[in-house]
Amino acid sequence: MKPFDYVRVGGAEDLAQASAGRFLAGGTNLIDLMKHEIETPDRLFDITRADLPTQDLASVEPREDGLRIGALVTNADLAASEQVRRRYPVLAEALLSGASPQLRNKATTGGNLLQRTRCPYFYDRARACNKRQPGTGCDAMGGFNRMHAVLGTSEACIAAHPSDMAVAMAALDVRVETRKADGTKRSLSLDELYRLPGDAPEKDHVLDPGELITAVVLPAQVPSRQAYRKVRDRASYAFALVSAAVVVELDAGRIRNPRIALGGVAPRPWRARRAETRLEGQAPSRALFLQTMTEEFEAARGHGHNDFKIDLAPRLVADMLGELTETTHD
Amino acid sequence: MTEMMSMEVQAERPLGRALDRVDGIAKVSGRAMYAADYRPASDLAEGFIVEAPAAPGRIRRLDVSRAEDAEGVIAVLTSANVPEQRTYGAPEDAGRFTQSHAVLQGDRVRHVGQPVALIVARTLEQARHAASLVEVEIEVDAEGGIFDALAHEDLAFAPDSLDGADDADTQKGDLARELAGSDHRVGATYHTAMQHAAAMEPHVSVAEWDGDQLTVHMGIQIVASAVKAFATTLQIEPEQIRIVSPFTGGGFGSKLGIHSEAVLAALAARVCDRPVRVVQTRRSVFVNAPHRERHRQELELGATADGTLTAIRHDNLAGMARDYAFAEAPASPTRASYAAPAIHTSHRVVAADIPTVDSMRAPGEAIGTLTLETAIDEMAQACGMDPLEFRLRNMPDVDPVSGAPFGDHRLESCLREGAQRFGWDGCVAPGSRREGRLLIGRGLAAAIRPNMLVGAEAEITLSPDGRFHVRTDMTDIGTGSYTILTQIAADTLGVEPGQVVTELGDSAFPKSSGSGGSFGAASTGSAVQDAASNLLSALRDRCAALGLDGNGALAFTLDSVRLGERSLALADLVGPEGMTASGSIDPDDFDTGQAGYSYGAQFAEVAVDAVTGEIRVRRLLGVFDAGRILNPKTARSQLLGGMIFGIGAALMEEGVIDPRSGAVMARDLADYHIPVNRDVPALEVHMLGASSPFANPLGAKGIGELGICGAGPAIANAVHEATGVRPRAFPIHLDHLLPNLPPV
Ligand SMILES: Cc1cc2nc3c(=O)[nH]c(=O)nc-3n(C[C@H](O)[C@H](O)[C@H](O)COP(=O)(O)OP(=O)(O)OC[C@H]3O[C@@H](n4cnc5c(N)ncnc54)[C@H](O)[C@@H]3O)c2cc1C
Numbered sequence A: 001m002k003p004f005d006y007v008r009v010g011g012a013e014d015l016a017q018a019s020a021g022r023f024l025a026g027g028t029n030l031i032d033l034m035k036h037e038i039e040t041p042d043r044l045f046d047i048t049r050a051d052l053p054t055q056d057l058a059s060v061e062p063r064e065d066g067l068r069i070g071a072l073v074t075n076a077d078l079a080a081s082e083q084v085r086r087r088y089p090v091l092a093e094a095l096l097s098g099a100s101p102q103l104r105n106k107a108t109t110g111g112n113l114l115q116r117t118r119c120p121y122f123y124d125r126a127r128a129c130n131k132r133q134p135g136t137g138c139d140a141m142g143g144f145n146r147m148h149a150v151l152g153t154s155e156a157c158i159a160a161h162p163s164d165m166a167v168a169m170a171a172l173d174v175r176v177e178t179r180k181a182d183g184t185k186r187s188l189s190l191d192e193l194y195r196l197p198g199d200a201p202e203k204d205h206v207l208d209p210g211e212l213i214t215a216v217v218l219p220a221q222v223p224s225r226q227a228y229r230k231v232r233d234r235a236s237y238a239f240a241l242v243s244a245a246v247v248v249e250l251d252a253g254r255i256r257n258p259r260i261a262l263g264g265v266a267p268r269p270w271r272a273r274r275a276e277t278r279l280e281g282q283a284p285s286r287a288l289f290l291q292t293m294t295e296e297f298e299a300a301r302g303h304g305h306n307d308f309k310i311d312l313a314p315r316l317v318a319d320m321l322g323e324l325t326e327t328t329h330d
Numbered sequence B: 001m002t003e004m005m006s007m008e009v010q011a012e013r014p015l016g017r018a019l020d021r022v023d024g025i026a027k028v029s030g031r032a033m034y035a036a037d038y039r040p041a042s043d044l045a046e047g048f049i050v051e052a053p054a055a056p057g058r059i060r061r062l063d064v065s066r067a068e069d070a071e072g073v074i075a076v077l078t079s080a081n082v083p084e085q086r087t088y089g090a091p092e093d094a095g096r097f098t099q100s101h102a103v104l105q106g107d108r109v110r111h112v113g114q115p116v117a118l119i120v121a122r123t124l125e126q127a128r129h130a131a132s133l134v135e136v137e138i139e140v141d142a143e144g145g146i147f148d149a150l151a152h153e154d155l156a157f158a159p160d161s162l163d164g165a166d167d168a169d170t171q172k173g174d175l176a177r178e179l180a181g182s183d184h185r186v187g188a189t190y191h192t193a194m195q196h197a198a199a200m201e202p203h204v205s206v207a208e209w210d211g212d213q214l215t216v217h218m219g220i221q222i223v224a225s226a227v228k229a230f231a232t233t234l235q236i237e238p239e240q241i242r243i244v245s246p247f248t249g250g251g252f253g254s255k256l257g258i259h260s261e262a263v264l265a266a267l268a269a270r271v272c273d274r275p276v277r278v279v280q281t282r283r284s285v286f287v288n289a290p291h292r293e294r295h296r297q298e299l300e301l302g303a304t305a306d307g308t309l310t311a312i313r314h315d316n317l318a319g320m321a322r323d324y325a326f327a328e329a330p331a332s333p334t335r336a337s338y339a340a341p342a343i344h345t346s347h348r349v350v351a352a353d354i355p356t357v358d359s360m361r362a363p364g365e366a367i368g369t370l371t372l373e374t375a376i377d378e379m380a381q382a383c384g385m386d387p388l389e390f391r392l393r394n395m396p397d398v399d400p401v402s403g404a405p406f407g408d409h410r411l412e413s414c415l416r417e418g419a420q421r422f423g424w425d426g427c428v429a430p431g432s433r434r435e436g437r438l439l440i441g442r443g444l445a446a447a448i449r450p451n452m453l454v455g456a457e458a459e460i461t462l463s464p465d466g467r468f469h470v471r472t473d474m475t476d477i478g479t480g481s482y483t484i485l486t487q488i489a490a491d492t493l494g495v496e497p498g499q500v501v502t503e504l505g506d507s508a509f510p511k512s513s514g515s516g517g518s519f520g521a522a523s524t525g526s527a528v529q530d531a532a533s534n535l536l537s538a539l540r541d542r543c544a545a546l547g548l549d550g551n552g553a554l555a556f557t558l559d560s561v562r563l564g565e566r567s568l569a570l571a572d573l574v575g576p577e578g579m580t581a582s583g584s585i586d587p588d589d590f591d592t593g594q595a596g597y598s599y600g601a602q603f604a605e606v607a608v609d610a611v612t613g614e615i616r617v618r619r620l621l622g623v624f625d626a627g628r629i630l631n632p633k634t635a636r637s638q639l640l641g642g643m644i645f646g647i648g649a650a651l652m653e654e655g656v657i658d659p660r661s662g663a664v665m666a667r668d669l670a671d672y673h674i675p676v677n678r679d680v681p682a683l684e685v686h687m688l689g690a691s692s693p694f695a696n697p698l699g700a701k702g703i704g705e706l707g708i709c710g711a712g713p714a715i716a717n718a719v720h721e722a723t724g725v726r727p728r729a730f731p732i733h734l735d736h737l738l739p740n741l742p743p744v
């Protein structure tokens, strides 16, 4: 681990310098990466005790436009929140399917969003990886890529985003609120927050150095039929091969407002927008679900070990849609 | 730890009692001293390994100047300044555990991850940081390396020796003729995965020199061969070396021998003239500790119409780490499980440029039963027979390949009792048992593991404080050695276990079998039993000389010995030094020409998600014959652990080497999956418990590795019943099942 300076952020004034370092929240991802010297910040800004007058980082509170989750709320607390369990069960399920109880006690909402890929080549400094060291190549291509993405990848990088929480949030159309080092604020959708790798896979997201995630806001109105399923190689404590968050409504026998987000298949939580559009207003049918999802994956490209995701993901979502809409097999 | 033990007299005899672990409280309260916990008197320095980024080849450039200048760094060991050692692998005729384990020798690197330098610094953080400042360039051999042995069959050869078996190849009967004459034939090619022991305690050594005397605190399974390995490597006398290893946090074969961190610690301590601790990082363990190789196994079976096996062929191919002669024997169970007129087995290896390959958790049987018992199931199906019936029909009367009589043979009892306890009621059509989204399947498999006896010595001292001190260099790697040795001594001496203090894991003590091959309890236990009865006769003689003679048992309290109504003060009996007797076991005395195996039968029920193919074990039941059970509690724990490893072998554990670079790519416990709690149902364990007097004086057979055997294939057979897919590669991944799952 490279020696670093440690700054404990008290108030907003400490954030002015933050562009010169990295934020430390639960540390469950960043500290690991620092030990392996994949991340080598000169300075850490510990935000766990930060006190920003108008932006409470540590609580979950109802607001007019929805439920506001402070960036420091832990994954464990968020999953246990009564509001979340009642109105956004898909999010609670996703959180509880991630990591382990010990990790969820430390992991925060902001840190979870910005956790980095688990690509094993990214973790091995002796291997070529464009995300870790731009321009060196991508050893995952032609290597072990069972966990890797099939959608939204580029020639430079095929890594998948590992978060479960973010997949549920993508289906819920959340807004991410940030505060830049100079104090200006903005609000982003997840598709705006996360970049696709393109030719700069080292950049996972669009945030500026020193830009702090202050909160995630869940919209007030969301469809009530919600589900999260995670497919993995062991029953717990494993990252998703494929996961899906689906929220949908039924109105007079017609599908309304379907939102489908997938994990484990893309560099960011993947909204199946084409499928959503096709399903809107349709009468539910299992054949339609599978066909629609298969079409969604027409653009997918496997890399050998992960080819199965292209069959698995449509099956998973089709079955979830079937279950949520109580559609029997023909 | 003994004062924790209750001294009250219990009705049953100590041996066979479900005694709690005598070291349990020390362990759960953190007082058990593992190697990394040891604090030497003088300042401890920390070592951190710098790994070769590429191999096989030559170190072209190694610049350690920035590391040397880094804060806290005491020394950087490289091939340029490392003290002289015996050539790696010498002498060739020594066993692999006692050959030279030299490190940093010359500029040659054999495999990716091999140490090219050791940073020694005041703190671990300083050492770790300095390690990242080392610049190393490897000139990889022009012809590249062999990393995927299975793709280089043209280079395969028969290994000189096979782990736990005599011959690489065996040929009994006329295979071609039997196959040609059979009514049913099944055959398939299987792949079993590279696996890592993944013990909780990483490989660790703390070395310190006092003049020419070296003391190493380390996690190790066999102390005596480790002493020899240090002596050979460092070219010093065994008497100059002391190894201390009272507790080892899991070994599973990976700590049978010593590894680079141990030699590095000893060399660094010499160079720096202070104690040095080297703890392999979790990532390092995956390349600087041994692994089990990936195997290609071909099986071909023939049977008559009535379900009698006529032929079995089992051919194996795997990688062998270049310059380290070890080959596993997956066909070992094939030679011993079922009767057939023709049984041909073979093992071939390809020298590869990969990290060390060595014994791991039931070498041979773990991955051999995985394939054999899957093929047997397939043959039962081909014959239209219940797989239980099929197995029972083909039970052998003598050891099938060697022809030797069995010491005992209780496989049939295990199968019958297992079937009855599990409620085995035959197979159903694949996919026909369904619960909502879940496809349910059941399967069974036989378990077998050769029983071994190894020479061992022990001594027991009755000290004036009234306690019997058992001493042997035996290790407790989490198995319960302390507990059962205490019980054996107490039982023989006629005292309660609380009066016995067992001290292990010190090379200053008599040489034992160590822990490995499931031979520890029976081998070292027999030596302890012998020492106890020798001590008892010596005490009886001394009592008689002091006038305390007559019939009946001597009764020992903490300050006296009693015979009938009369007694003698202990101080008068044993004097200030106490009285000591030794004992031993010589396996030649038990070489009766009989074949000895531990047996088992395992029954599994799995649920496969019909949408995703995810496989979860719902039930796993095993019935085992490991001879006499010394302690039902520790025995059960051994079997539970084995069965969980079986779940891992069937469904999860998979090491991977990138065939382009030779780099191991699953290097932590997030990538290398072992079963977690949620993967393990409430396991059901039953033991037959009948004694096996042919095997050794205790009548116990090996148990540690038995539970893993048969567990994996029972699961694989259950997966077949659930889905109709016959697994050909392990671990079984959901993607193997996807094409056969019902429509969504
Ligand atoms: C063994 C293991 C298994 C796991 N399994 C899963 C799993 O199954 N599913 C899953 O979803 N996750 C899993 N995780 C990942 C875990 O969820 C993340 O490590 C965790 O959510 C990160 O949160 P943190 O607060 O610890 O982030 P940190 O490690 O503190 O930070 C992560 C990154 O976010 C940045 N950051 C943190 N907070 C902010 C903020 N407010 N504003 C701007 N930047 C910020 C940091 O600078 C850093 O770059 C696993 C982790 C481990 C170690």
Ligand code: SF4
Pocket: A117, A119, A120, A121, A122, A128, A129, A130, A131, A132, A137, A138, A139, A140, A141, A156, A157, A158, A159, A201
């Ligand atoms: S997939 Fe991305 S993270 Fe993985 S090696 Fe390639 S560039 Fe690096």
